[in-house]
Amino acid sequence: MPPMHNRFDDWLTRRRPRPDLRGGRRFAVEFCFFVLKEARACLFAGLFFLAMFAVPRGGLFGVARYDVLLVFALAVQTAMLVLKLETWDEVKAVTLFHLVGFALELFKTSSAVGSWSYPDPAFSKIGGVPLFAGFMYAAVGSYIIQAWRLFDLKIKSHPPYWLATLCSLLIYINFFSHHYIGDYRWYLAAFALGLYARTSVCFTPYDTPRRMPLLLAFVLIGFFIWLAENISTFAGIWRYPNQIGAWSAVHIGKWSSWALLVMMTFTIVANLKHIKRTIAVSRD
Template sequence: MSASAQARRLQGMGAYLHALDARLMDNVPPRWAIGLPSAVRELAWFGIKEARACLFAGLFFAAVFAMPRAGLFGIPRYDLLLVYALVVQLWMLRAQLETRDEFRAICLFHAVGFCLEVFKTAMGSWSYPDAAYTKLFGVPLFSGFMYASVGSYIIQAWRLFDLRIRHHPPYWMAVAAALAIYLNFFTHHWLGDYRWYIAALVLGLYARTSVLFRPLDHVRKMPLLLAFVLIGFFLWLAENISTFYGIWSYPNQMGAWSRVHWGKWSSWSLLVIMTFTIVAGLKHVKASIHVPPE
């Protein structure tokens, strides 16, 4: 396929996704679902919206799982994954599936995640076993996109589900908690692991916070803390699959694969809170967040 044909195909995919987004957000039950019970219809539409919100994450991890460990055409798989992730991300920007502000936030997620990866691999928490030309300090550059995919999901879900946040804590408190979460990933190697103290702080901050979302034609409500925990669980599942395919490995997985420790679920949930805080700083997102007066 020529470059011009590929460009037209990508442009057509972008137009299709814009049409799909408009259909998903018009909150009118589709014709095929009219005869279904209301709960089933809403659950189906919820699943479609979730799948659409996972566009970047889905495309990225599909490549992670499909890419041969030996790479292709003599190019290591880590390098191919970097090129693939860049192409997908630039396509989403060019197709206006992400705004420039959102793209800058995605870049921030990548940088924050990559710095964490460099430190953790240096400390021996995990390692990337395969060779690559695009490794820096022992970490392949594509790894930051795993963190960026979480941010992309939250950004897309916010729009598709018309999210509204009620009783959000003051921004300075949320930012302080996010910084404490991030710093603890580093300092626990010397000062001790304070994640449960930070979790208790977060529990107090977000105890009254709820998220309003619209799967189809009804607005639903759930505690924001529950959303953090659920997203963290699915990230923990994705981590298990990734380590099974040897993308990276923990020390106890060197000889043979074993399940990632349950404690990583809490780490991912805390990381989701940090990511959420960054997304909440976007201009068009702040309008949907209610912060009670102090």
């Protein structure tokens, strides 16, 4: 395991083995550490989400809400870097997710597509999309990166990297192309199901590795993002066309979109780690 970034992370991850823990006591300890590690991994995502909900629609001190959220996101990222909660490599990866997400936002909010919109004014808008929007995708990437390290993730039976990359690339393209040539989401989901059917993720809540199907992890994370999206649209951060007159729940179909996006984000992280590991081995 690489050196920890700070004492708290070190305390969370470097736990001495406790073979004496059994039954209910072991469950309680592992559950508590699971919650702590999840909260730590969600630090940026959680703070950003709370800010989206807490900042008034009219903004603060004469500054528009979207501009406040951009400044807040940049401040949190800077603080995490200074406090060694993130490394420069992780910041670079988060920036990549921001760019990938912002490109998708520009397309989806264009007048030709109009999947959703950002109704409030802001100085930091480009093409109708506030710059803070990319941080919503970066938050997902930040969570996966942090969870990978804190839970000491090990992927068992990972499919060939080129196939996983192809699947993720097709998923990303489909987010754009389905407006013109049909939605192939479920075909891609079937492709991913076959690709990751044997893949499992080993994670360590306390001192003992646990295992779960990787596909289940994608679905669960996608579900929680879908819940967060419902709260965000209720707060008026952005709106779908059917929410302009009055708020209504985000369509359940968006859950599948988020699960696929989580899969794509995971693949980017896995590839970055694979490339870094390959470079390190070649140098040795």
